Amino acid sequence: MSLPKMLAQRHGSPLYVYDLDRVLAARRDLSDALPPGCDVYYALKANPHPDLARELRLGGCKAEISSLGELASALTAGFDAGDVLYTGPGKTPSELDSAFALGVRRFSAESPTDLQHIGAAALRCGTVASCLLRINSETSAANTGIRMTGRPSQFGIDSETIAGLAAELRAVPGTTIEGLHLFSQSNAESEDALIGELSHAVELAAHLEKELDVTLGLLDIGGGFAAPYGRHGSRCLYPRLRPALESVLDEWFPRWCEGTPRLAVEAGRYLVGDSGTLVTTVSNMKTSRGKTFVVLDAGINTFGGMSGLGRTLPVSVEIDGDGPRKAFLAGPLCTPGDILGREVPIPDLRPGDLVEIPNAGAYGVTASPLMFLGRPAPTEVVVRGGEVVSVSRIEHVRRCAG
Numbered sequence: 001m002s003l004p005k006m007l008a009q010r011h012g013s014p015l016y017v018y019d020l021d022r023v024l025a026a027r028r029d030l031s032d033a034l035p036p037g038c039d040v041y042y043a044l045k046a047n048p049h050p051d052l053a054r055e056l057r058l059g060g061c062k063a064e065i066s067s068l069g070e071l072a073s074a075l076t077a078g079f080d081a082g083d084v085l086y087t088g089p090g091k092t093p094s095e096l097d098s099a100f101a102l103g104v105r106r107f108s109a110e111s112p113t114d115l116q117h118i119g120a121a122a123l124r125c126g127t128v129a130s131c132l133l134r135i136n137s138e139t140s141a142a143n144t145g146i147r148m149t150g151r152p153s154q155f156g157i158d159s160e161t162i163a164g165l166a167a168e169l170r171a172v173p174g175t176t177i178e179g180l181h182l183f184s185q186s187n188a189e190s191e192d193a194l195i196g197e198l199s200h201a202v203e204l205a206a207h208l209e210k211e212l213d214v215t216l217g218l219l220d221i222g223g224g225f226a227a228p229y230g231r232h233g234s235r236c237l238y239p240r241l242r243p244a245l246e247s248v249l250d251e252w253f254p255r256w257c258e259g260t261p262r263l264a265v266e267a268g269r270y271l272v273g274d275s276g277t278l279v280t281t282v283s284n285m286k287t288s289r290g291k292t293f294v295v296l297d298a299g300i301n302t303f304g305g306m307s308g309l310g311r312t313l314p315v316s317v318e319i320d321g322d323g324p325r326k327a328f329l330a331g332p333l334c335t336p337g338d339i340l341g342r343e344v345p346i347p348d349l350r351p352g353d354l355v356e357i358p359n360a361g362a363y364g365v366t367a368s369p370l371m372f373l374g375r376p377a378p379t380e381v382v383v384r385g386g387e388v389v390s391v392s393r394i395e396h397v398r399r400c401a402g
């Protein structure tokens, strides 16, 4: 029996098991695919579990957060507040005050007014914020063959407006423009698509540096590093990315090797996705109009299908074990939407059996409607080298707030 299933027998089901050895392997693979000296910001959105975040900190990552809750997870994981990048379109004055009080100084500004809010909070705290202007690019990678016009978005400042805004942006009290932040895609479909987008980001940044008339200290070109989600398969390796990025950097930023600018990327799912396995128990099996339904004790309340970047995808998982039969995998919730997979190949199963959903380390618990239908959150076990590191479970408690 697999370790995750043995742990589920001991700690109950549904159960997430995260393997820190795999987190470290992903971190190494990503480093190998990037130019030397490139910072990697771990997007805690993918999985804010402090043990995973700590592993990535020890592996040299910095932290990308977009709420005080994620900031708390990052600090629990031992991140220095100086290694945190605070992003997101809805930073409120009181959130900003708390972030400054906790030592955060680097922010991604999503609009001119967001930059003003950051600056005002910096001044209230008696300090200056290092800001990355987030850019909503008008164009996308040339190698897709389509020069796409950027869509309207709450994220980023429209690239075509930067020239006209430059003087205003440079003059916001309490801020200095440290660099640029471009994040245009999640889960890139291929290495070519990734290379195309990230190269485009470098080229666009070089143009914007001139328009802004600032020297970029930090250039965050975003990410898009892909990982399978709830299905079999392995993380991509990107053997051609590093040389491609180095050559586009040489072309547009001849001093990048000396750290002008420092290069950074962001990754969530790539770093933690394949570290996680979700173990769930078959509660019931039934046939309806010729279709087999396997009812599991984990549904969308446990593995919600929010794989990131604003889009809710219908979940479509696979389970371990193969067989000639196919079934619908349903969760326990009283909503027809609680389906984890349709016509999924299944082994010979009966109620009480444990099954594993692979590649469940990113956008699992954190991206699930945990409260819906009032079931407990799943237990989360962290292992390293086959040994248990921690066992925990999130609890929600109603308290008087009046």
Ligand SMILES: *Cc1c(COP(=O)(O)O)cnc(C)c1O
Pocket: 043, 045, 046, 064, 087, 183, 185, 186, 187, 223, 224, 225, 266, 267, 268, 269, 270, 308, 309, 362
């Ligand atoms: C969601 C997000 C990420 C992480 O995306 P992954 O697909 O998990 O790598 C990184 N940066 C920003 C700004 C994001 O919104």
